[in-house]
Structure formats: structure tokens, C-alpha cells
Amino acid sequence: MSERRVLINLRGLLTPDPKQAWAVDRIPAAALALEGGRVTWLGAEADLPAAWADAPRVDGGGAWATPGFVDPHTHLLFGGNRSGEFNRRLHGVSYQQIAAEGGGIRETVRATRAASVAELVDLGEARLRAFRERGVVHLEAKTGYGLELEAESRLTAAYAELRRRGWSLDVTLLPAHDLAPEFGGDAEANARAVAEDWLPELVRRHPGVARFCDVFVETGVYSAEQGRRICQAGQALGLIPRIHADELSWTGGAELAAELRAASADHLMFCSAAGMKAMAAADVTPVLLPGTTLFLGMRDWAPARQMIEAGCRVALATDFNPGSCPCVDPLTILRLGCLQLRLTFEEAFTAMTLHAARSLRHPDLGHLHPGARADVLLWDVEELLELVYWVGEPYRPRFLPA
Numbered sequence: 001m002s003e004r005r006v007l008i009n010l011r012g013l014l015t016p017d018p019k020q021a022w023a024v025d026r027i028p029a030a031a032l033a034l035e036g037g038r039v040t041w042l043g044a045e046a047d048l049p050a051a052w053a054d055a056p057r058v059d060g061g062g063a064w065a066t067p068g069f070v071d072p073h074t075h076l077l078f079g080g081n082r083s084g085e086f087n088r089r090l091h092g093v094s095y096q097q098i099a100a101e102g103g104g105i106r107e108t109v110r111a112t113r114a115a116s117v118a119e120l121v122d123l124g125e126a127r128l129r130a131f132r133e134r135g136v137v138h139l140e141a142k143t144g145y146g147l148e149l150e151a152e153s154r155l156t157a158a159y160a161e162l163r164r165r166g167w168s169l170d171v172t173l174l175p176a177h178d179l180a181p182e183f184g185g186d187a188e189a190n191a192r193a194v195a196e197d198w199l200p201e202l203v204r205r206h207p208g209v210a211r212f213c214d215v216f217v218e219t220g221v222y223s224a225e226q227g228r229r230i231c232q233a234g235q236a237l238g239l240i241p242r243i244h245a246d247e248l249s250w251t252g253g254a255e256l257a258a259e260l261r262a263a264s265a266d267h268l269m270f271c272s273a274a275g276m277k278a279m280a281a282a283d284v285t286p287v288l289l290p291g292t293t294l295f296l297g298m299r300d301w302a303p304a305r306q307m308i309e310a311g312c313r314v315a316l317a318t319d320f321n322p323g324s325c326p327c328v329d330p331l332t333i334l335r336l337g338c339l340q341l342r343l344t345f346e347e348a349f350t351a352m353t354l355h356a357a358r359s360l361r362h363p364d365l366g367h368l369h370p371g372a373r374a375d376v377l378l379w380d381v382e383e384l385l386e387l388v389y390w391v392g393e394p395y396r397p398r399f400l401p402a
């Protein structure tokens with residue numbers, strides 16, 4: 001990894017500029033100088049500095065080079081899948097009916113609680129490989145389908161093992177993903193258990209594994225006040241909050257994220273104008289999840305354009321999960337960003353690279369300026385816009401040889 005080398009013969013290179021909010025560099029006939037697994041220079045191949053004249057060359061084969069995608073919101077680990085339930089919904093059975101029969105998220109919680117750490121690690125590796133093949137070089141991964149201490153602890157242990165095996169991921173503790181069946185709908189008692197017992201114990205058992213904590217603030221789940229206490233308990237343990245906010249109704253989740261200086265507020269289909277302004281002022285990244293809106297058949301897409309106009313640096317993510325978005329494909333999200341959230345290609349791309357990385361506090365990811373990790377994707381297309389334009393084409397990037 002310490003070797004010096006120069007990536008040449010590129011049709012072009014496109015990268016966000018980490019010093020700016022939405023500017024991208026688009027360099028035709030580009031080259032990239034790499035050393036120690038980092039970018040040290042980028043520019044037109046004709047302008048390559050003399051110091052690099054003797055460095056070994058890597059032939060880009062006429063591809064477009066971009067930074068790898070960063071996915072800042074996934075529920076990577078869960079047991080089972082819910083394809084049967086999905087088909088029943090297509091046949092007209094309501095989600096409420098399925099839930100009343102013990103299906104829905106309860107089914108995933110049962111399967112996740114029954115899985116061993118080794119089984120979870122195997123599931124995780126297969127899914128991480130699927131993300132990687134599609135160009136995701138780093139992702140955020142949440143616990144949350146345990147809904148009780150021991151299962152949440154096994155999920156955290158599985159993430160620790162995946163990191164030990166070299167996968168690039170950030171772990172978020174989300175024991176407050178839903179109300180646990182054991183609490184009989186008592187959100188207050190459940191919130192107290194999360195804040196006072198589960199989060200401290202998870203951090204004590206798995207020191208240094210999780211960087212973030214999260215809570216589902218929603219009507220019928222946790223109130224903004226309960227969310228505040230859960231996030232503050234996480235902050236006292238050194239975790240940075242992210243919040244599932246304003247997904248199905250306005251609950252003040254964006255405003256709460258701003259008040260707590262959370263890293264992100266996620267979903268935000270029902271975000272208020274005041275919430276957008278507050279997020280911009282507090283440097284909270286809105287993480288939008290258009291795959292979930294699509295999969296749930298909802299008509300209210302998150303107001304991405306208004307957020308950008310309010311000064312927010314919007315990010316996009318898959319929300320990979322078994323109930324509302326079983327999708328590991330960044331190109332699907334890129335296309336929805338352009339086609340439904342009305343972002344330009346450059347904005348959607350920046351949202352899935354630079355701003356996604358920013359929401360995870362990684363200044364060396366999501367761009368290809370000097371100092372960036374050399375996670376370069378090579379796309380065999382004439383124009384990068386084709387990645388969005390040819391809807392449904394399963395493009396796969398090439399990677400630099402190790």
C-alpha cells in the first residue's frame with residue numbers, strides 16, 4: 001500500500017471538492033498520483049508533475065474515475081427476510097394486519113434474536129460484498145433488530161468482528177429502533193431501559209466499537225423528549241447522535257437533531273422549514289432515503305431542494321433493511337435522487353460521496369483530493385451521466401489493483 005503509482009489513461013475524473021459545499025471537479029484526460037493508499041495529486045495527465053515521471057503506471061483503460069460511494073444509513077445486520085410479507089401486502093393485506101399476526105418488524109426481531117454471532121457475521125460479509133461490488137467503499141451499520149440487551153450485544157459483537165476482518169464501517173447503536181415486545185407498549189419504561197441500562201452496558205462490553213447512537217423518534221414509537229434523553233445518554237458515553245426523524249409525520253426530529261448537534265437527521269419526509277434552517281445552522285446532515293419512499297409506495301418525497309436552499313449539505317443513503325428498503329444498490333439511490341428528489345447529477349453524486357462521508361466525520365472519504373483514501377472507482381462509460389440515464393442498467397465499477 002505504500003508504493004507510489006500513477007493512474008493514467010482516464011477518459012476523465014469527477015470528484016466533489018471537499019472545501020466547497022456543492023462544487024465538483026470534472027477533469028478530462030485526468031491522472032491521479034497515489035502514495036501510501038492516499039491521493040497525493042490530481043489533474044490533467046498532461047500536467048503530471050515531473051516528480052512522478054518515474055512512478056509505476058496503472059492503466060485506467062479509458063474509464064471515468066470517481067471516489068467510491070459512502071452509505072451513511074444501513075441496517076446491515078438482521079436475520080431472515082420479509083419477501084413473503086411483501087407479497088401479502090401486494091395482495092392487499094394491510095401492514096397493521098400483518099403486525100397483528102406477529103409479522104412485520106417482530107418477525108425480523110425473532111429471527112435476529114435467534115441468530116448466533118457467527119451467523120450474523122456470515123450474513124454481514126455477504127451483504128458487505130454486495131455493497132462493495134456496486135461501489136460502496138464505506139458504510140454506516142446499525143444494531144436495532146435485537147430490541148433487548150443480549151441480542152443487541154451479539155449484533156455489536158458481529159460488527160466488531162466484521163471490522164476486525166478489515167471491512168470499512170462505522171457502528172451505530174440503535175436499541176431504540178422500535179418498542180420492544182417485552183415492554184407492552186410502555187415507551188417511557190423502554191426509553192429508560194435503553195438510556196440507563198442498555199447503552200451503558202453495550203459500550204462497556206464492546207469498548208471502541210460504536211461511534212454513533214440513534215433513536216426512532218416517531219408518533220407511536222419514541223417522543224422527541226424520550227429521544228432527547230436516549231441521545232444524551234449516548235453522548236455521555238462518547239457516542240455521537242443520529243436520529244430517525246420526521247419519517248411518517250412531523251415530530252420535531254430535525255429540530256431535536258439541531259439542538260443536540262447530532263451528526264445527522266435521517267428520513268425527513270415531513271421535515272418543517274424551521275427544522276431545515278436549524279439543521280443548516282447546527283451543521284446537521286440531512287440523510288435522505290428515497291429507496292424507502294419508493295418501496296413503501298409513499299408519495300411524499302423528502303424536500304431535498306428546499307433543504308439545499310436552506311443551506312443544508314444533504315446526503316443520500318440506501319436505508320438497507322428488510323422491511324422498507326431491501327436495497328444494496330447505490331445506483332438505484334442515485335437515480336431516485338435525480339428523478340424524484342430533483343437533484344442534479346452532480347448534487348446527487350456529492351450527496352452520496354462527500355456529504356455522506358461528512359455525516360460520518362470522515363474528511364478523507366467521498367472525494368479524490370490530496371489526502372483522500374485511494375478508494376477509486378473506474379466506470380466503463382463514455383459519460384458518467386449514463387449511470388443515471390440508462391435506468392436499470394446494472395453497471396459495476398472496476399477497482400484499482402491492490
Ligand SMILES: [Zn+2]
Pocket residue numbers: 073075244319321
Ligand atoms: Zn433506518
